[in-house]
Amino acid sequence: MTSGKKRPELFSQNYQKEWSETYKYKHIHTGEYCTFEAYVAEFIVLRRSEKLNLPRPGYKFWTKGDPNHWFWKKQFSAAIALKKKYSEESIIKAINSPEFDKLLVLGIQNGGGWKINPLAEKVVSLYYNKIEESKNKQMNLPIDIEEPEKKELKTRQQQAYSKNKSSLKKLRDL
DSSP states (O other): OOOSSOOOOTTSHHHHHHHHHHSOEEOTTTOOEEOHHHHHHHHHHHHHHHHTTOOOOOTTTTSTTSTTHHHHHHHHHHHHHHHHHSOHHHHHHHHTSGGGTTOOOSEEEETTEEEEOHHHHHHHHHHHHHHHHHHHHHHHSOOOOOOOOOOOOOOOOOOOSOSSOOHHHHHHHO
């Protein structure tokens, strides 16, 4: 009947956790949750249309039948390939960087298919290396933890409920 990995039950904790880790980005255009790759592809398509003074893409332009679908699909595939090599953080930082301003695509036409834009990959790798270096520096720094001086706290003396010894207490003491 069904082959492969067993899917988690709908609305179970595992399903919710898997879903929230995968769909943690929101479409810029619609506000719906999407994957990282779809978010990056949408960002590139919108920026390209803005920089080239093209008309704003239609609502949900990533669906089949829209004129921008083919372009979005190339950017989506390139984002998948980049994510396999580099971290999400480095890709987003690179795309928002001033070095990436003149680049309008992640994936470019290569015969009948596509390939990653070499200039875009250089910028992403540059930011990936910067992030890795900063992580390594933080890991290698010796951490000097200064222990705060211990202060003696003044405590009140505990008092008994009754200061006078009752006859039962006197018997216990015998």
